[in-house]
Amino acid sequence: MTNLGFPENYVEILPEVRAFLQSDLKLHIGGRWVPSISGETFETHDPSSGRLLARVPSAQADDVDAAVRAARATFDSGAWHLKLSPSDRGRLIWRLADLIETHAPILAQLDSLDNGKPVKKAQQVDAPLSAEHFRYYAGWPSKIEGATIPVNTPGTFNYTVREPVGVCGLIVPWNYPLLMAAWKIAPALAAGNCIILKPAEQTPLSALYLARLFEEAGFPAGVFNVLTGFGETAGAALVAHPGVDKIGFTGSASVARTILRNSADTLKRVSLELGGKSPNIIFADADLEQAVIGATWAIFGNNGQSCTAGSRLYIQRSIFDRVLTGMSDQAANIRVGMGMQTDQPDLGPVVSMEQMHTIMGYIEDGRSSGGQAVVGGQRIGGNLANGYFIEPTIFTGVQDSMKIVREEIFGPVVCAMPFDDADEVLHRANETPYGLAAGLWTRDLQTAHRFAARMQAGTIWINTWGDTDAASPFGGYKQSGHGREMGKEALDLYSEVKSVWIRVG
Ligand code: NAI
Numbered sequence: 001m002t003n004l005g006f007p008e009n010y011v012e013i014l015p016e017v018r019a020f021l022q023s024d025l026k027l028h029i030g031g032r033w034v035p036s037i038s039g040e041t042f043e044t045h046d047p048s049s050g051r052l053l054a055r056v057p058s059a060q061a062d063d064v065d066a067a068v069r070a071a072r073a074t075f076d077s078g079a080w081h082l083k084l085s086p087s088d089r090g091r092l093i094w095r096l097a098d099l100i101e102t103h104a105p106i107l108a109q110l111d112s113l114d115n116g117k118p119v120k121k122a123q124q125v126d127a128p129l130s131a132e133h134f135r136y137y138a139g140w141p142s143k144i145e146g147a148t149i150p151v152n153t154p155g156t157f158n159y160t161v162r163e164p165v166g167v168c169g170l171i172v173p174w175n176y177p178l179l180m181a182a183w184k185i186a187p188a189l190a191a192g193n194c195i196i197l198k199p200a201e202q203t204p205l206s207a208l209y210l211a212r213l214f215e216e217a218g219f220p221a222g223v224f225n226v227l228t229g230f231g232e233t234a235g236a237a238l239v240a241h242p243g244v245d246k247i248g249f250t251g252s253a254s255v256a257r258t259i260l261r262n263s264a265d266t267l268k269r270v271s272l273e274l275g276g277k278s279p280n281i282i283f284a285d286a287d288l289e290q291a292v293i294g295a296t297w298a299i300f301g302n303n304g305q306s307c308t309a310g311s312r313l314y315i316q317r318s319i320f321d322r323v324l325t326g327m328s329d330q331a332a333n334i335r336v337g338m339g340m341q342t343d344q345p346d347l348g349p350v351v352s353m354e355q356m357h358t359i360m361g362y363i364e365d366g367r368s369s370g371g372q373a374v375v376g377g378q379r380i381g382g383n384l385a386n387g388y389f390i391e392p393t394i395f396t397g398v399q400d401s402m403k404i405v406r407e408e409i410f411g412p413v414v415c416a417m418p419f420d421d422a423d424e425v426l427h428r429a430n431e432t433p434y435g436l437a438a439g440l441w442t443r444d445l446q447t448a449h450r451f452a453a454r455m456q457a458g459t460i461w462i463n464t465w466g467d468t469d470a471a472s473p474f475g476g477y478k479q480s481g482h483g484r485e486m487g488k489e490a491l492d493l494y495s496e497v498k499s500v501w502i503r504v505g
């Protein structure tokens with residue numbers, strides 16, 4: 001069996017990846033590698049080929065309890081936030097960034113195999129952005145400051161200090177396995193917390209590999225713990241555990257509601273980064289060439305499996321046909337294939353059979369309610385029949401009220417709809433329970449600023465789509481979440497402010 005029995009057209013599996021997949025994968029708790037107490041495991045598969053990749057431990061409530069005790073002990077000992085200087089903490093975080101960079105080819109293969117995304121994208125986008133995220137936050141431990149407050153009481157001195165929240169349970173999704181973990185881990189570390197990471201059950205591998213890099217970097221044991229497991233077991237136990245001070249979550253709105261309910265008894269802090277149905281508006285005066293490419297990748301980037309996917313496309317009526325023709329040409333040229341194939345595709349499969357069925361269900365629903373898939377709309381078979389591949393799909397003939405226009409699909413499906421004037425489209429764009437991102441394409445400065453001010457979303461992209469940066473805050477209005485990740489705002493999610501009063505007079 002060559003290349004571990006993966007399809008013949010796969011790039012060579014790196015020896016480190018090969019060894020990792022063939023090793024006895026364990027939970028990482030308190031600096032040690034341990035099996036789950038119950039001995040239960042689950043399988044993770046390659047969505048490009050359906051092939052079994054590895055078995056990983058399925059953490060249950062007692063494993064969560066062990067991880068919480070380990071993280072708690074490290075936190076209470078002050079080994080991370082008190083005994084190390086801010087500069088030393090920054091140096092360790094920076095070292096981790098360096099290690100992510102040097103191990104990028106390995107991390108990229110793990111994420112590509114687990115998630116299906118093209119390995120080249122994982123290596124050129126996910127891994128460097130993750131490293132960059134740690135670099136940005138490596139600068140923060142030495143800059144998290146309090147204030148002296150001019151209070152009214154005579155003879156009294158009042159100041160604030162920022163302290164870590166404590167033990168943070170970080171629950172992340174499968175769409176950018178390494179990067180979504182980095183978005184949460186880096187600010188939590190910079191603020192001085194101890195962490196328990198629970199990767200998505202679809203993509204547990206890079207999180208376990210990351211724990212090795214934490215060890216290699218020299219972090220104190222117990223600062224970073226990883227529990228692989230399911231949401232309903234490991235995730236739910238983390239949320240309910242009284243020893244967890246904070247939950248940082250990225251995923252679906254429905255699970256977010258469950259998390260809020262289940263965190264009520266302990267009243268722990270919860271921050272949420274959820275989905276969207278982001279409107280993307282093209283005005284007739286836009287640079288159409290740029291807008292067509294932008295709108296195409298706003299939805300099809302990462303196969304539509306992005307919380308910010310530009311899935312509701314509003315095109316001014318006079319240019320509707322031109323834009324649609326342009327996008328159809330673009331979409332027809334998108335090469336879909338296996339994430340690890342030597343001849344790298346633009347897009348891989350969707351993450352799982354379950355997601356594929358969900359997405360195909362939305363496509364069927366769009367058709368049966370009167371919409372037309374003018375491009376795509378089918379599962380891809382042939383030599384891709386063992387994986388979960390869906391054609392990039394453009395729907396027309398749909399109305400704002402339809403399910404396909406209202407609900408997050410999280411797949412390569414865009415609804416293109418004409419509009420007539422600015423007030424109308426602004427109203428329609430905001431008519432959604434979500435508010436993660438919104439975009440517009442125009443050369444008119446007034447329109448740009450007016451829409452930037454009036455669209456209800458945490459991120460507005462004008463003549464561009466999808467830009468993010470570790471330094472710039474990111475998060476949702478309305479049902480797209482609570483709190484802001486990235487930038488200095490993320491430090492608020494992972495710290496408490498203490499107000500100290502001293503009688504001096
Ligand atoms: P999900 O919300 O179930 O999974 C996200 C994470 O939450 C995973 O780590 C999962 O194990 C965990 N989780 C699940 N149930 C939990 C519970 N009761 N308590 C604690 N943690 C729990 O997302 P899923 O089912 O994988 O995807 C379904 C839909 O969610 C997608 O189609 C998409 O619409 C949305 N989604 C949005 C994401 C985003 O980036 N905003 C990312 C992933 C999914």
Ligand code: MG
Nearest residue numbers: 231232252255
């Ligand atoms: Mg789920």
